[in-house]
Amino acid sequence: MARRLESGDSVEGKKTTWVALRRNPDTVVEALGTASAVRRVIPASQQGDVLRISDSIEGEIGEAFSRPAPSSGKPWRHATFSRETLDRTCEALLDLNAVPLPGGASVDLPLRALGDIARIGYDRRDITDAFEQVSESVGYPALWGQDPEKMLRLSAETNAELRPRTKPAPGRERIKPADQVWAGAGRLMIVERLWTVTYRVVGVVTPSRAVSNTWWSIHLHEDDPNAEHALALWLNSTLGIASFIGAAEETRGPWMAIKKNKLKTLPLLDTGALEDSVLQDLANAWERHCESELQAVSKLKDDPVRVNIDSAISQALGVPEEGLSRLRSLLSAEPRVNPVVQPKPRPEGPAAGLSLF
Numbered sequence: 001m002a003r004r005l006e007s008g009d010s011v012e013g014k015k016t017t018w019v020a021l022r023r024n025p026d027t028v029v030e031a032l033g034t035a036s037a038v039r040r041v042i043p044a045s046q047q048g049d050v051l052r053i054s055d056s057i058e059g060e061i062g063e064a065f066s067r068p069a070p071s072s073g074k075p076w077r078h079a080t081f082s083r084e085t086l087d088r089t090c091e092a093l094l095d096l097n098a099v100p101l102p103g104g105a106s107v108d109l110p111l112r113a114l115g116d117i118a119r120i121g122y123d124r125r126d127i128t129d130a131f132e133q134v135s136e137s138v139g140y141p142a143l144w145g146q147d148p149e150k151m152l153r154l155s156a157e158t159n160a161e162l163r164p165r166t167k168p169a170p171g172r173e174r175i176k177p178a179d180q181v182w183a184g185a186g187r188l189m190i191v192e193r194l195w196t197v198t199y200r201v202v203g204v205v206t207p208s209r210a211v212s213n214t215w216w217s218i219h220l221h222e223d224d225p226n227a228e229h230a231l232a233l234w235l236n237s238t239l240g241i242a243s244f245i246g247a248a249e250e251t252r253g254p255w256m257a258i259k260k261n262k263l264k265t266l267p268l269l270d271t272g273a274l275e276d277s278v279l280q281d282l283a284n285a286w287e288r289h290c291e292s293e294l295q296a297v298s299k300l301k302d303d304p305v306r307v308n309i310d311s312a313i314s315q316a317l318g319v320p321e322e323g324l325s326r327l328r329s330l331l332s333a334e335p336r337v338n339p340v341v342q343p344k345p346r347p348e349g350p351a352a353g354l355s356l357f
Contacts, residue, residue: 101323
C-alpha cells in the first residue's frame with residue numbers, strides 16, 4: 001500500500017509495486033479472479049510478472065512490476081503503459097539513458113531534452129492575445145487548427161494569416177506584444193494534443209517560420225533545416241511516439257496533451273552531436289517520406305510509412321530493426337494508443353451470472 005512519507009523517512013532502497021491491467025474486468029467473476037491474481041504476484045525484481053486469471057492467452061490480464069520509489073521530486077511515471085517492457089523503454093528515453101528494446105538489445109542514442117536545444121513558442125492564449133486572423137498576407141503565417149483529414153504528412157503548409165492586434169481580443173483586457181510572440185515562431189511544429197485514434201502526425205515541418213493555436217512552434221538554437229527534418233522524422237517514429245506519450249498528460253484514454261513544462265523535457269535527438277553524414281541520412285529520409293500519407297497513430301504497427309520511418313532511424317542510428325519492430329507491435333497494442341477492444345462473447349443462460357444465494 002502506498003503512503004505519504006513521514007518526517008525523516010527516506011525512499012532510499014525502497015521499491016513500489018505497480019499493477020497494470022490491460023482492461024477492466026467485465027464481470028464479478030473476472031473481478032474476483034483479478035484480485036486473486038494480484039495477491040498471488042509480488043515481483044521480486046524489476047521484471048514484469050504476468051497476471052493471469054486462467055491458463056489461456058485470453059487469461060492474461062496485465063502485469064505487475066516493481067520500481068525504485070522516485071526521489072528528488074521526480075514524477076511517478078509508471079502508470080503510462082500496461083506492459084513492463086514499454087515502461088522500461090519509455091523510462092530510459094525520458095531519463096536520456098541507454099534504451100532497452102524488446103528482445104534484450106539496448107542501444108545508446110544521442111538524446112537531449114527539447115528545452116536544451118530549442119526555444120518553444122507561445123501557447124494559444126498568447127497567440128490570440130497578440131494576433132487576429134486576416135484574409136490578406138501581412139507577413140505572419142500560421143498553422144491553424146488540427147484537422148486529422150488534412151494533417152496527414154511530415155510536411156505541412158501554413159493555412160492562415162495573422163495581423164498584430166490593435167485592440168484586445170473579445171473578453172480580454174490587454175494586447176500581447178506581437179514582436180515578442182513572433183520571436184517564438186518556428187518551422188518545426190509539435191502537436192499540442194494527440195488523439196491517437198484519428199491523429200496521424202506528432203511533428204511536422206512548415207516551409208517558413210510560423211505560429212499556431214494547436215501546435216507548439218519550435219525554433220532550434222542551431223536553426224538548421226536538416227536538423228528540423230531529422231527531428232520531425234524522429235517524432236513520428238516508434239521511439240518518438242513512445243517518448244511523446246511518456247511525457248504527455250492523459251486526459252481521456254488515447255486523448256492526451258503535452259504542456260510547455262513537460263515539452264521542455266521531451267527527449268529528442270541531439271542533432272548537434274550527430275555526424276554530418278548521419279544527419280544528412282535522416283534529412284534525406286524525411287525528404288523521401290514527407291509527402292507520404294501516414295495512418296492514424298493507433299495503426300502504427302501496420303502503417304508502411306511508419307515502418308519505413310523506423311527503418312531509416314534503424315539504419316542511421318544503429319538501432320536493431322527487429323527490436324524496433326517488436327516495440328512497434330507492443331505500442332500499437334497498448335490500450336492508451338489503440339483502445340479498440342473486441343468484446344468477449346458472454347455466456348447465455350443461468351450460468352452467465354454469479355449467484356450469492
